[in-house]
Amino acid sequence: MALGQQAIAWQVFLGKTARLGALVLAFVTMVATASAQQVATLTPELLSSYVAHQTAARLQQDITFKPEQWLAPQAPTVNPEMLSAYAATKFVPTAKRVADAQKERLCLAQAIYHEARGEPEKGQWAVANVILNRVVSKRYPSSICGVVFQNANGPKFRCQFSFACDGRSDMGGNGNRIVRESWVRANVIALAAFKQFQAGQRPDAVPANVLYYHTRNVSPHWAQSFRQVSQIGSHIFYSPS
CATH class of the missing domain: 1.10.10.2520 (Cell wall hydrolase SleB, domain 1)
Structure with a gap:
């Protein structure tokens, strides 16, 4: 079986173990990218040794759960002063x-x-x-x-x-x-x-700029100052010139 196929097979098999999944994935990636001269065959012994070394390294780290480091408190978007100002100036029942x-x-x-x-x-x-x-x-x-x-x-x-x-x-x-x-x-x-x-x-x-109209039976003096846009029924509509 080719090196790439072996890596995939081991990845599928060991991926079922949730706690070791990340370690296995990193190792498989390393093996897949290595040259044939560096890693000739992927064996259970080689994989077990890799996992053991990685586990020991992780145990030496401080893995204390510290939510305050990544859940920083956020200021409220609305405070009592803002609500009072809104109620006094803009609030409408x-x-x-x-x-x-x-x-x-x-x-x-x-x-x-x-x-x-x-x-x-x-x-x-x-x-x-x-x-x-x-x-x-x-x-x-x-x-x-x-x-x-x-x-x-x-x-x-x-x-x-x-x-x-x-x-x-x-x-x-x-x-x-x-x-x-x-x-x-x-x-x-x-x-x-x-x-x-x-x-x-x-x-x-x-149109949105039409602001005036009159009936056809009158001729207001202001009509000369505006631009005729359309006629609908008995009304003539104008917009500012």
Whole structure:
């Protein structure tokens, strides 16, 4: 049998002994790499002598179990001071988070309903898209309700969306079947768009830089200052030039 085959056979046989496995593996590796002139034949006597010498050498070493040398204590990632600072400045109770999310979703639904309930579905998505684009933009408030009702408490018709300051109720769905269905559809779109926004995304009905729109039956003076991007239904959409 060749030297390499002998080494493999001994390795398989002696590998069953867990305590000697490492020693045997080291010896077999040494034998496999040696030249034929240095080690001619692998015998049980030769292997036993090697193991005995290695065992004696290991007994002369300090093998005391010292876990403190390799399990060094680690400082906690959060301490009481950090928790107190977070609670005092950034903590928001879960109930308030839920209420705030519901309010934001309602504001978006109101805007979709009043601004685009007669538009095709893509047109309603586009209005939601513009509102969310404004939330992200530094030019507008950082919340959906802040964007939708911006300047609503100022002079009449100085708000961003006319329904927000026309003196009438902002809630929808009070009327015939078509009106009720339009309110339901606006809420469905608002819910889907809001979930996208919570996940860091926005609808792709219009590009992310589109911040303005108006209906085709008006010609506002500000439109000349912006770049027309698209027209969906009766709305024309613009982005800053």
